[in-house]
Amino acid sequence: MKVNSIDIFCEIIDNFGDIGVVYRVSKELKKIFQNVRIRIVLNRLDEFKAINKRVKDVDYQEIDGLIYVTEKYLEENIDSFGTADIFIEAFGCNVFEEYIKKAKESSKLWINLEYLSGEKWIEDFHLQESLIDSKTLKKIFYMPGFSEKSGGVIIDSGFLERKEYGAENREKVLEKYFPNCDFNNKLVGTIFSYERNFENLLEVLKDYDKETFLILMGEKTHKSFSEILQKKLTENFGKIVKYGKITMMYADFLSQEEYEEVISVVDFNFTRGEDSFVRGILLGKPFMWHIYLQEEKAHMDKIRAFTERFKESVEDISDEDKKVLDYYLNLLEEYNDRDTNSFEKGKEDFKEFFENFDRIDFICKKYSKFLLEKCNLVKKLYKYIQEY
Incomplete structure (x- = not known):
């Protein structure tokens, strides 16, 4: 199929996840479809x-060859702007009626990009057609997932470049974002979460048995740690807090690319939502x-x-x-088992996570290799x- 134009619709509700995914997909599509x-x-x-x-x-x-337009502005100027050969409806965002009406006459492919899921049934629905009233426009379901038969996960070249750079330049990256911090001989991790x-x-x-340095990211993570640390006997140095053998730093908000640089050089990452998780x-x-x-x-079914x-x-x-993997995956479930985002203490036990850190690291590398290849x-x- 010859493609001259692509539109991607995204409705941002109350977090960075949806726009993070769409921003990443659009940048990668531009690299592939350079003249589109x-x-x-x-x-x-x-x-x-906030992220750019x-x-x-x-x-x-x-920005960088990509056009960003507000939905209101496109709706007001739809007659002059027109539709695209392909348009992607990200996460059921409900493309406005006038666009759909025109697309049924002039567009070729409507892709309904769903949320990432590990559920097995998505493999049967991936790339299936949804019947619409048009002779020229076809609508298909695109189901991202963690298997070869699904739509896969977003693996963009920019991220892979930062991953490779981080693997070879740990000290340089840490110094760039966190100057004058002592990371020597410490296990370093990032924490990015909802309230918990x-x-x-x-x-x-x-x-x-090893000192750790935790880089705390995002307002909700900051709030979560402040809630606990005010009850502990800590040493407070402004943005840096020490508790036992732990050093914690309240990091400033980072762009998507900056965040990727940082997580590529640390030893472990606590992530949230979809984009940072992938x-x-x-x-x-x-x-x-x-x-x-x-x-x-319902999130527990997804976990x-x-x-x-x-x-x-x-x-x-x-x-x-x-055996280690069974423990690790059970820990992941316990870490998420909640009815609300609250500061109530959970039942998860991280002792074996750190005692078996090298084995978990080995397993995660195998899993990453599978996703990258398949x-x-x-x-x-x-x-x-x-x-098509």
């Missing part, structure tokens, strides 16, 4: 301005995932589905490693479009 006009349509700009410091508060702007209680983690690390697993380092909370604990796919993908490991979403999407 790509527009990203957003309902608002606040979160995008070049974004301005205007209705229409171009981290007391269990701190109690394990304060007496751990970066965490692709790095092949020990990780924890704080999944987005859903009503009636269990992911752990099942994880197990399937690293079956060729020793019996001892399998589950590249943009490559899969590009292949589908080319063969």
Whole structure:
């Protein structure tokens, strides 16, 4: 299929996840479709301005060859702007009616990009058609996932470059973002989460046989640690707090690219949502995932589905490693088992996570290799479009 234009619609609700994914996909598509006009349509700009410091508060702007336009502005100018050959509806964001009406007459492919899921049933729905009233426009479901038969996960070249650079330049990157901090002989990790209680983690690390340095990222993470640390006997140096053998730093907000540089050089990453979680697993380092909370604990079904796919993908490991993996995946479930985002103490125990850190690191590297080789979403999407 010859493509001249692509539109990507994204509705930002209350977090950075959706725009983070769309921003990443659009940048990678531009590298593949270099001469294709790509527009990203957003309902608002606040979160995008936070993750990309070049974004301005205007209705229409171009950054690195990509056009960003507000939904309101596109709607007001739809007659002159027109539609695209392909348009992507990210996460059921409901493209406005006038656009759909025109697209049924002039567009070729409507891609319904769903949320990432490990559930097995998505493999049967991936690339299936949804019938619409049009002779020229076809609508398909694109189901991102953790298996070869699914749509895969977003693996963009920019991230891979930062991953490779970080592997060879740990000290340089840490000095760039956290000058004058002492990381020598310390286990270094990042924490990025929704509101939660981290007391269990701190109690394990304060007496751990190795000193640790935790880089605390995001307002909700800062709030979570402040809630606990005000009750502990700590040494407070402004942005840096010490508790036992732990040094913690309240980091400033980073852009998407800056965040990726940092997580590529540390030893482990606690991630949240979807975008940072996928970066965490692709790095092949020990990780924890704080999944987005859903009503009636529906998020726990998603966690269990992911752990099942994880197990399937690293079956060729020793019996001892399998025991460690069982513990690790159970810890991941306990870490997320909640009805609300609160500061209530959980039941997760991180002792074995750090005692078996090297084994978990080995397992995560195997899993990352599988995803990198078999589950590249943009490559899969590009292949589908080319063969359409």
